[in-house]
Amino acid sequence: MSGVPGSDECVVVGGGPAGLAAARTAARHGVHVTLVDENAELGGQYYRQMPAGFSAAPGSALGRETIEGRRLIEEVRGADVELRLETVAWGIFDERTVAVATREASSLISARTLVLAPGAIDRPVPFPGWTTPGVLTAGGAQNLMKAYGVLPGRRVIIAGSGPLLFVVAHYLLQGGAKVVAICEASPMRQLWRYAPRMLPHLDFVQQGYRYRQEIKDAGVPFLTGHVIRRALGATQVTGAVISRCDDDWSPIEGTEESFDVDAIVVGYGFVSSVELARLAGCQHAWDADLGGWTAVRNRDLESTVPGVFIAGDGAGVAGSAVALEEGHLAGLAVAGRAGRLTGRAYSREISRARGRLLHLAGFRRVMDQLFRFGPGIYTLADGETTLCRCEEVPVMDALQATREGAVEVNEVKAWTRIGMGRCQGRMCGPALAHLIARATGHSVADAGVFTPRPPVKPVALEALAREGA
């Protein structure tokens, strides 16, 4: 790869709610935007669109988020936004030069401002059998159903925490699958305590109530204070073992129950995708409520690297409503930086967006308390359980490394190959940090985070060698 990098006013990485909103707002104010996304369709995970040739049947459950997303996508498509789809942003160099690649070729784009909106991934939680085909994440299950109308199984158990479990159950039920149980790890006691702070957010509460009612009507057991313990089946899932758990989500021995299922959907919250921001040199801090390592940002959502803004779940997991608003705010800040939005108009727009974010933050704090992440979930794995899915390294190798003196994830990586595979440690990193913290008695933050290396996603050498993506 060689040549003079193309230069652009603003590059947005990520075509989900945050990236779409940032691109739309910046473009509306006359900024020329290039939007990069790895998928063939815009929308990210939450607004995932069906492929060309597919459509949700009228009145179908699959439609709601898709339709909301399509409106935003059409605004972006109608604006001065250069779309680069099926294009992975695999590195950031010199702070604001983005390296991108398609399947065939690669190139560099230098930008005056950069908006990173990479989103989040389901928090991977190792447990015995979690690599068995038929175990899948809540996000993966949703994509399968939302984009393609395909069920992950006929008899399905859902385990995890948070409102997304209801959404997954809703799709499964609409598709005709049998949901044998929903295991919510949080105790969800004394819900009345949250009522006053939920009142300003009735729309969310009502949506949650509708999902709850649907589950009740379908006769699906909703088991609070329960976790997945084990996936059964040699080559694919044939059953699931669950048990009660305590308030920090540690399983309680002797309370196990088994179910015959052909799919296990697991969703213990989300972790931000921070690899690109870290490559750009943005400072991160540990925030357990926001899903772990979170970019440090100012009120304009600008990171510690000037001109690099980070919006949405990629900078702390807060959901799609916050992501939309943050994307909009970042778009305004980009327009301001480009001199396209100034003076009173700028201040007015910015303070409106900040006001709406403040309103949403109240709801988010309630959800954070209600579904407070329990690190006990990382005791589900036993020594034999695969920790690093790529390199096939079990938990006991990580524990052995800590006994030999490792106190940080990158040390364990160098000694054991955990985190050295194709996923670049995304699947094992959070669990490894918690295992180290438990073994050393230090904090999870002290256990550190894998150093990201370009390419942050696998890119074929053939594509790297050919310029012109």
Add this chain to the structure above:
Amino acid sequence: MSGDDLRMTGAAQRGPALAIVVDGVPVTAYGGESIAAALMAAGQPVMRWTAHAGQPRGYFCGMGVCQDCLVTVDDHPNVRACMTPVREGLRVATQQGLGDLGVSR
């Protein structure tokens, strides 16, 4: 959900039906589906066997991150089934280990 596959009936209108070939056997798919969606719909969640322990793996994260749904497509190994669309006649092989690049190592 119909009797023989995991596609939701009534919920979605699909693209045109086509045939892909999975380990030598024709499998029905619909234009626009990902390879992973077609395999899951066909009740075939095993997409590869790992290099060291020979364990089965399949569709896990569903968003191109976990690298577990790697299959060999038209003799190209390590293709993410969840991110790659089907087309008529596409040859998918359950991947063994690291896959065969067709060059000697």
